Amino acid sequence: MMDLHTHTVFSDGVGRISDNIAEAERRMLGMVGISDHIHYFTPATFNRYVSSIERFKKESEITVLAGIEANITPDSPDITDEMAKRLDYVIASAHVWLEPGRVNVYLELIKAALQDENVDVIGHFSNVFPYIGYPEEEELMEVIELAEANGKAFEISSRYKVPELSFVKACIQRGVKLTLGSDAHMPRDVGRIGWSLKLLRKAGGRMEDLLFSELL
Numbered sequence: 001m002m003d004l005h006t007h008t009v010f011s012d013g014v015g016r017i018s019d020n021i022a023e024a025e026r027r028m029l030g031m032v033g034i035s036d037h038i039h040y041f042t043p044a045t046f047n048r049y050v051s052s053i054e055r056f057k058k059e060s061e062i063t064v065l066a067g068i069e070a071n072i073t074p075d076s077p078d079i080t081d082e083m084a085k086r087l088d089y090v091i092a093s094a095h096v097w098l099e100p101g102r103v104n105v106y107l108e109l110i111k112a113a114l115q116d117e118n119v120d121v122i123g124h125f126s127n128v129f130p131y132i133g134y135p136e137e138e139e140l141m142e143v144i145e146l147a148e149a150n151g152k153a154f155e156i157s158s159r160y161k162v163p164e165l166s167f168v169k170a171c172i173q174r175g176v177k178l179t180l181g182s183d184a185h186m187p188r189d190v191g192r193i194g195w196s197l198k199l200l201r202k203a204g205g206r207m208e209d210l211l212f213s214e215l216l
């Protein structure tokens with residue numbers, strides 16, 4: 001199994017990269033991704049982050065991937081070409097605060113990210129619906145179609161328990177890839193992807209429906 005969403009001391013997590021990998025190994029995951037928040041990095045710490053992950057890739061018994069969690073801002077996701085080039089994958093998440101009823105603004109942000117060539121995965125999609133309102137079915141289908149057209153994946157988040165079953169089912173039907181993520185901010189939470197895995201199975205998903213399943 002995989003956990004592609006974990007944080008370390010390079011952003012607001014409390015563990016080191018090695019702690020996250022050790023926990024992933026202890027839980028017998030096949031793959032762990034490190035995905036710290038992009039806005040914590042300076043050019044120097046980003047270099048250190050990437051080279052440190054590269055070193056663990058060679059030393060570790062499981063697949064280790066270098067990721068990042070970028071923010072979908074009103075302009076565009078805040079990931080640069082230079083950074084994306086050095087990473088295995090980029091998660092883009094909408095962390096903006098929106099007034100109740102502004103679900104259309106949220107969907108526009110997501111659509112922009114789905115058309116950004118540096119983005120691979122949309123993080124915890126739909127976690128804000130309880131606060132900003134729920135979109136129509138057709139609007140969600142538009143989002144999935146855009147993901148299909150651009151080869152993007154959606155995360156099934158064990159932290160936020162999103163997206164909904166029907167959304168995941170529709171992704172699978174369309175061939176849109178999925179990832180499993182704990183969004184762990186401490187090492188002991190790395191690999192806690194039970195909720196995500198259960199939803200994937202409930203939706204009829206298989207290994208092939210996961211991004212990077214060929215590396216597992």
Ligand SMILES: [Zn+2]
Pocket residue numbers: 069093095123124
């Ligand atoms: Zn997030």
Ligand SMILES: [Zn+2]
Pocket residue numbers: 005007069183
């Ligand atoms: Zn996160």
